[in-house]
Amino acid sequence: MQTVYFDIETADADELYTYGPSFCRLAGYAVDDGPVVLTTDMDELCAVLRDADRVVAHNAIAFDLAALEHWHGLDVGCLVDEGRVRDTLILARHNDPPLSGHTDDRRYNLDAIGKRLFSRGKDLSATGESTLKGLAREFGGYDRIPVDDSSYRKYLVRDVELLRAVAAYLSCDTYALREHCVVWRLTHISKHGFRVDVVEARRRLASQQKRVAVLQQRMVQVYGLPIGGKAPQRTKVGVIALERAFTDCGIEPPRTPKGALATGKDVLAALLQGHPCNESLVELVETLRALNGERSVTQTTLDHTGSDGRVHPSVDARQTTGRISVTKPGLTVMGKRDRANVLERSLLLPDEGEVLVAFDLSQVDARAIAAHCQDAAYVSAFEPGKDYHTEMAVELFGDPSRRSDAKPVTHATTYGMGARGLAASAGIGQAEAQALLNTLDSRFPGLARFKKQVRAEAERKHILWNAFGRPMRVEKGKEYTKAPAAIGQGTARDLMMEGILRLPGWLLPCLRAIVHDEIVLSVPTDRAEEAETAVLKALQFSFAVTGADVAVLVLADKSERGRDWADCYRSEKVTWPEVARDHREQLSCLDEHCTWHIERNETRSAA
DNA sequence: GGGCACGGCCAC
DNA sequence: AAACGTGGCCGTGCCC
Numbered sequence: 001m002q003t004v005y006f007d008i009e010t011a012d013a014d015e016l017y018t019y020g021p022s023f024c025r026l027a028g029y030a031v032d033d034g035p036v037v038l039t040t041d042m043d044e045l046c047a048v049l050r051d052a053d054r055v056v057a058h059n060a061i062a063f064d065l066a067a068l069e070h071w072h073g074l075d076v077g078c079l080v081d082e083g084r085v086r087d088t089l090i091l092a093r094h095n096d097p098p099l100s101g102h103t104d105d106r107r108y109n110l111d112a113i114g115k116r117l118f119s120r121g122k123d124l125s126a127t128g129e130s131t132l133k134g135l136a137r138e139f140g141g142y143d144r145i146p147v148d149d150s151s152y153r154k155y156l157v158r159d160v161e162l163l164r165a166v167a168a169y170l171s172c173d174t175y176a177l178r179e180h181c182v183v184w185r186l187t188h189i190s191k192h193g194f195r196v197d198v199v200e201a202r203r204r205l206a207s208q209q210k211r212v213a214v215l216q217q218r219m220v221q222v223y224g225l226p227i228g229g230k231a232p233q234r235t236k237v238g239v240i241a242l243e244r245a246f247t248d249c250g251i252e253p254p255r256t257p258k259g260a261l262a263t264g265k266d267v268l269a270a271l272l273q274g275h276p277c278n279e280s281l282v283e284l285v286e287t288l289r290a291l292n293g294e295r296s297v298t299q300t301t302l303d304h305t306g307s308d309g310r311v312h313p314s315v316d317a318r319q320t321t322g323r324i325s326v327t328k329p330g331l332t333v334m335g336k337r338d339r340a341n342v343l344e345r346s347l348l349l350p351d352e353g354e355v356l357v358a359f360d361l362s363q364v365d366a367r368a369i370a371a372h373c374q375d376a377a378y379v380s381a382f383e384p385g386k387d388y389h390t391e392m393a394v395e396l397f398g399d400p401s402r403r404s405d406a407k408p409v410t411h412a413t414t415y416g417m418g419a420r421g422l423a424a425s426a427g428i429g430q431a432e433a434q435a436l437l438n439t440l441d442s443r444f445p446g447l448a449r450f451k452k453q454v455r456a457e458a459e460r461k462h463i464l465w466n467a468f469g470r471p472m473r474v475e476k477g478k479e480y481t482k483a484p485a486a487i488g489q490g491t492a493r494d495l496m497m498e499g500i501l502r503l504p505g506w507l508l509p510c511l512r513a514i515v516h517d518e519i520v521l522s523v524p525t526d527r528a529e530e531a532e533t534a535v536l537k538a539l540q541f542s543f544a545v546t547g548a549d550v551a552v553l554v555l556a557d558k559s560e561r562g563r564d565w566a567d568c569y570r571s572e573k574v575t576w577p578e579v580a581r582d583h584r585e586q587l588s589c590l591d592e593h594c595t596w597h598i599e600r601n602e603t604r605s606a607a
Numbered sequence: 608g609g610g611c612a613c614g615g616c617c618a619c
Numbered sequence: 620a621a622a623c624g625t626g627g628c629c630g631t632g633c634c635c
Contacts, residue, residue: 258614260614297616325625330617336617337617
């Protein structure tokens with residue numbers, strides 16, 4: 001049994017997939033208790049790793065091994081599938097799960113872990129990450145530090161030694177091993193990257209700049225806001241001017257809970273509703289809304305686009321529930337619900353000669369809860385052929401046609417919403433909301449019992465385990481809302497990961513994005529049907545919690561085949577014709593609310 | 608100039 | 620006693 005501990009110094013980590021073959025600069029490795037060996041020969045390192053029974057590194061799968069696979073041809077999939085890899089970042093999160101709220105990455109760097117596991121001496125901690133940063137500053141970049149620099153080498157040696165010490169404290173169970181396979185599969189998203197419509201992105205940036213300039217000018221002239229900066233309406237002076245503008249309209253300036261001027265869109269909408277005839281207020285609010293509504297997704301996407309014309313987003317399982325974060329750029333926050341920003345996704349394209357297809361799991365959080373709680377009525381709402389929200393409408397109102405009224409209530413079930421919150425989200429009175437919550441509890445007693453039970457368990461242990469064995473930390477005092485939410489999201493997450501694990505290997509390089517209950521693939525046009533069948537087969541299965549009587553079906557839908565990511569949703573969003581790329585290729589259109597043919601429509605309405 | 612909190616936008 | 624969960628990213632302002 002031979003274990004190899006290793007670490008690699010590289011160029012800027014953000015350029016993992018774009019830098020070039022000299023990305024890996026200096027490697028350090030140690031076999032079992034042996035001394036740390038340094039080398040610039042990555043082939044030598046790969047040979048050592050191939051022969052090892054066990055390979056250990058921090059963030060091995062998403063970073064070090066990924067770099068060796070990408071630039072030096074190491075077969076990482078084989079190492080992972082054979083269970084030979086131990087990624088101490090995955091294990092550290094598994095052994096000591098993060099709290100929600102602050103995904104504090106620094107909690108999981110080697111220094112921090114070392115400090116928690118065996119309080120390490122100050123002499124070592126002082127040399128942590130700052131050494132490397134300092135060297136990068138001194139030499140003008142991570143890729144320009146001389147590989148024979150003694151402090152660079154000393155730093156690497158120390159890191160491998162620290163890694164070895166840390167690894168001894170971290171245990172690994174079957175869930176953690178499965179997680180290694182999950183993370184490796186997800187690295188394909190970063191590795192292959194998502195093609196960006198760079199020309200269109202630049203065009204949109206330019207037109208956004210024009211739009212903002214007009215709005216800002218109005219703010220300056222009418223309300224006396226300061227000139228300059230990216231968001232003068234948010235500066236101190238700007239806020240004072242806005243407060244005066246509200247007062248001039250005869251309106252008390254709205255406030256946030258902390259006393260600041262509130263300019264969020266819900267607040268502004270409520271204000272308008274209260275004073276529909278106040279024309280000067282309407283103009284002020286509309287201008288403010290328009291300015292606040294300007295997002296920088298296009299800029300962020302371009303900022304992260306590499307010389308290959310693609311973004312290579314980071315994919316991490318760092319959230320407390322295990323849900324996947326996709327960042328740099330944040331694909332999980334791109335528009336979809338609102339007509340004003342649904343086209344954000346249209347900047348992302350399939351590979352040449354391919355189409356994009358999105359697949360999403362149907363009500364997977366609720367199905368996860370059903371699998372856990374085993375409430376007969378709740379579980380039966382997910383039987384094949386039934387529509388969950390319609391079933392809920394029948395149970396809550398005795399009226400299947402009130403499907404849309406039932407939707408917000410189901411949200412309340414998983415997230416522990418109270419009467420006030422439900423009333424606000426559903427647009428009903430608090431008494432009515434409370435009555436609905438009571439009905440929910442009486443119609444689904446098993447669900448109510450389950451929620452009570454997980455709250456109690458969280459209060460006792462502060463950690464909950466989902467149906468797959470993922471530990472999730474629950475904040476003290478917040479068990480009432482967070483415990484059921486953690487189970488719903490956490491198990492839903494692993495149902496999606498089960499699907500990822502069931503995907504046939506040829507589809508892994510096709511993965512482009514994951515947004516919680518949705519995955520996006522770029523597939524060759526002539527294999528689209530084959531791919532769709534295979535993905536749906538992987539994502540859909542019957543699932544039972546250990547010891548449970550009744551299994552719950554996990555079901556998935558597929559989107560249209562898209563020429564860009566937004567185009568995938570054209571049949572889901574038929575009332576927004578611009579979602580379809582075909583429509584955007586037309587020179588003009590007849591829909592006066594179209595967000596694409598804006599200039600033409602403006603000309604038309606003026607005429 | 609980095610770190611952090613806030614308040615704004617957004618997703619599932 | 621009541622109870623809306625998990626996040627990313629931007630711009631500003633303030634702190635060290």
